[in-house]
Amino acid sequence: MIRFAALQFRNQAAVAFGALAVVAIVLAVTGPHLVNLYDTTVLTCGVHHDCSAATTALTDTDGPIQVFLAFLLLAVPALIGMFWGAPLVAHEFEAGTFRLAWTQGVTRTGWLAVKLGVGALASVVVTGLLSLMVTWWSSPIDTVSANHFDPLLFGARDLTPVGYAAFAFVLGACAGLVIRRTVPAMFTALAGFVAVRYVVNSWVRPHLMAPLHRYLVINASSPLNMGETPAGFQVTATTRGVLPGDWVYSNQIVDKAGHAPTTAFLDRACPLGHASAQVNAQTCATNLAAKFHLLVTYQPASRYWDLQWYETAVFFGVAAILAGLCFLWIPRPS
Amino acid sequence: MTVVLETGGLGKQYGRRWALHDCTLSIPAEKVVGLVGPNGAGKTTLLHLAVGLLSPTTGTITVLGDAPASGRTQLGKIGFVAQDTPTYARLSITQHLHMGAWLNPNWDSELAAQRVDQLGLDPKQRAGSLSGGQRAQLALTLAIAKQPELLLLDEPVASLDPLARREFLQSLMEVVAEHGVSVVLSSHLVSDLERVCDYLIVLDASHVQLAGEVSELLASHHRLSGPRRDPATLPPTQHVIEQSHTDKQSTLLVRTDEPIHDPAWNVTPVTLEDLVLAYMSQSRDNQAVGRSTLGLVP
Numbered sequence: 303m304i305r306f307a308a309l310q311f312r313n314q315a316a317v318a319f320g321a322l323a324v325v326a327i328v329l330a331v332t333g334p335h336l337v338n339l340y341d342t343t344v345l346t347c348g349v350h351h352d353c354s355a356a357t358t359a360l361t362d363t364d365g366p367i368q369v370f371l372a373f374l375l376l377a378v379p380a381l382i383g384m385f386w387g388a389p390l391v392a393h394e395f396e397a398g399t400f401r402l403a404w405t406q407g408v409t410r411t412g413w414l415a416v417k418l419g420v421g422a423l424a425s426v427v428v429t430g431l432l433s434l435m436v437t438w439w440s441s442p443i444d445t446v447s448a449n450h451f452d453p454l455l456f457g458a459r460d461l462t463p464v465g466y467a468a469f470a471f472v473l474g475a476c477a478g479l480v481i482r483r484t485v486p487a488m489f490t491a492l493a494g495f496v497a498v499r500y501v502v503n504s505w506v507r508p509h510l511m512a513p514l515h516r517y518l519v520i521n522a523s524s525p526l527n528m529g530e531t532p533a534g535f536q537v538t539a540t541t542r543g544v545l546p547g548d549w550v551y552s553n554q555i556v557d558k559a560g561h562a563p564t565t566a567f568l569d570r571a572c573p574l575g576h577a578s579a580q581v582n583a584q585t586c587a588t589n590l591a592a593k594f595h596l597l598v599t600y601q602p603a604s605r606y607w608d609l610q611w612y613e614t615a616v617f618f619g620v621a622a623i624l625a626g627l628c629f630l631w632i633p634r635p636s
Numbered sequence: 637m638t639v640v641l642e643t644g645g646l647g648k649q650y651g652r653r654w655a656l657h658d659c660t661l662s663i664p665a666e667k668v669v670g671l672v673g674p675n676g677a678g679k680t681t682l683l684h685l686a687v688g689l690l691s692p693t694t695g696t697i698t699v700l701g702d703a704p705a706s707g708r709t710q711l712g713k714i715g716f717v718a719q720d721t722p723t724y725a726r727l728s729i730t731q732h733l734h735m736g737a738w739l740n741p742n743w744d745s746e747l748a749a750q751r752v753d754q755l756g757l758d759p760k761q762r763a764g765s766l767s768g769g770q771r772a773q774l775a776l777t778l779a780i781a782k783q784p785e786l787l788l789l790d791e792p793v794a795s796l797d798p799l800a801r802r803e804f805l806q807s808l809m810e811v812v813a814e815h816g817v818s819v820v821l822s823s824h825l826v827s828d829l830e831r832v833c834d835y836l837i838v839l840d841a842s843h844v845q846l847a848g849e850v851s852e853l854l855a856s857h858h859r860l861s862g863p864r865r866d867p868a869t870l871p872p873t874q875h876v877i878e879q880s881h882t883d884k885q886s887t888l889l890v891r892t893d894e895p896i897h898d899p900a901w902n903v904t905p906v907t908l909e910d911l912v913l914a915y916m917s918q919s920r921d922n923q924a925v926g927r928s929t930l931g932l933v934p
Contacts, residue, residue, distance in 0.1 A: 303738065305738050306734070306738050309727070309734065310727075313726070397722060398720060398722035399722045400689075401684075401689060401716070402722050402723065402724075404689060405687050405688075405705075405714065405716040405718070406711065406735070406739035406740055407709075407739055407742075407782065408708060409711070410705070412708075633689075633690075635691055635704050
């Protein structure tokens with residue numbers, strides 16, 4: 303059955319590996335230039351004190367390719383779900399060939415298990431190779447520019463795309479098994495995949511590991527924003543993080559008991575006088591410092607790999623549950 | 637007598653409609669069984685139940701002594717050619733034969749290759765570009781090379797032109813002669829089956845109307861014509877299946893196991909087609925009576 307599933311799958315696999323080869327060539331041609339640029343400008347910029355110019359020059363290099371790769375890793379798992387997963391079983395129903403397949407000397411569960419297994423393995427391999435290439439190509443840029451927890455980067459580097467692809471493939475296959483029509487199954491798979499990615503991005507990933515808390519002293523150099531908001535006069539901190547690579551959930555101004563300053567206190571402590579905004583902020587910081595400090599809630603950069611593994615595991619877990627449902631759903635001879 | 641397919645009170649319901657109802661059958665081994673009935677009579681439903689593509693709503697079915705599709709061995713013992721002979725359009729004939737070899741325990745590669753050769757098919761040709769007749773032959777080859785004990789064919793010739801129809805049935809007969817396999821073959825046309833079947837099942841309105849050896853059925857049915865007569869006056873051993881009357885004459889189709897002695901009748905033998913049509917119109921009449929008593933037909 304494995305050989306037959308591979309035979310049925312080989313055209314789709316050939317298209318994918320062909321596309322992968324094209325991407326590999328483009329990245330292999332342009333990648334060494336980025337590494338060279340990083341080595342010659344960013345690594346040595348400290349000597350010339352022109353680091354911001356050097357990093358900007360590096361992050362602006364090959365802009366179209368960067369955009370394309372970001373799009374590619376967003377799209378590839380969805381495409382796998384639509385074009386590999388959805389037709390897997392749905393097309394057998396549409397063409398009537400399930401009547402041929404299910405009357406060969408192989409059980410229906412065996413048939414489904416092998417088809418799902420071969421397709422999921424191909425999805426994982428293709429997306430894994432793509433992610434590997436993109437992660438390598440982008441590494442000089444990622445090193446200087448962005449926070450690795452940026453939603454666009456976290457889901458487009460290292461392990462996570464592999465989990466997305468496995469999930470999308472099984473989702474498409476299940477949709478096809480239930481709906482029995484390829485095109486509706488394709489769109490169901492797309493909608494389901496986008497929805498789950500969004501939910502995990504927004505609500506699951508921040509809870510995969512309990513965040514750390516750190517208290518920072520407020521002093522005159524603490525960057526504070528003051529202003530009227532619909533909720534009244536507010537002071538907020540804009541500290542980007544404890545370390546540049548950390549994933550900061552929030553910065554709150556709190557006292558020892560964990561309470562935020564009252565509006566009345568802020569009105570007194572942080573007057574919006576005629577002085578410049580900078581002077582106002584310094585006055586405010588000095589007045590707050592006596593009683594308040596900054597509470598930073600964050601994931602340290604060192605947890606990047608833990609979170610990558612956990613999120614990938616979540617997607618593999620959901621894929622496994624969906625696959626189990628497929629086996630329950632497939633019509634069973636009594 | 638060994639039995640290849642046995643059903644008891646078998647029924648399949650879709651929503652409120654019964655596609656097959658209260659079907660009790662026992663099909664003996666080493667026969668070529670014709671399953672006849674109009675479109676929508678439940679032939680496909682019965683065959684799909686027999687290969688496990690459907691599961692019954694009520695009743696039981698055993699095929700070769702086991703529940704349908706109960707495992708790899710059981711699936712391997714049954715060759716099935718589905719309606720419209722589905723094949724993988726993008727796979728070549730050779731690839732279909734590979735599929736058969738990979739998926740079936742008793743696959744006979746030599747037989748399969750030999751048949752493709754005999755049929756004059758190009759093994760590299762994709763199934764999608766075959767003619768209807770060629771595709772049916774490919775499907776039959778796949779079913780036969782499994783070396784099945786039972787071959788089930790669902791309207792295999794319905795979409796074929798008369799020549800392809802004859803060729804297909806001929807190759808089926810060769811297989812039966814060579815391998816001694818039991819066959820159940822469905823069709824909505826008796827003429828397709830007349831030359832090949834030795835056992836007949838008439839299915840109409842989701843019920844079995846008639847089942848038996850073709851030779852026995854032909855021997856026990858007679859067409860009687862003579863002066864007009866009320867069928868109620870016939871001897872109790874003669875069952876009227878169909879009747880038509882003019883002012884002076886009556887024509888009856890009767891079933892009886894005893895010889896007909898009444899000299900008033902002109903007795904002629906019936907053809908299989910007469911028989912099937914008579915039983916089907918009988919089931920229609922019964923339905924009409926049923927409906928009129930329910931007040932549906934004025």
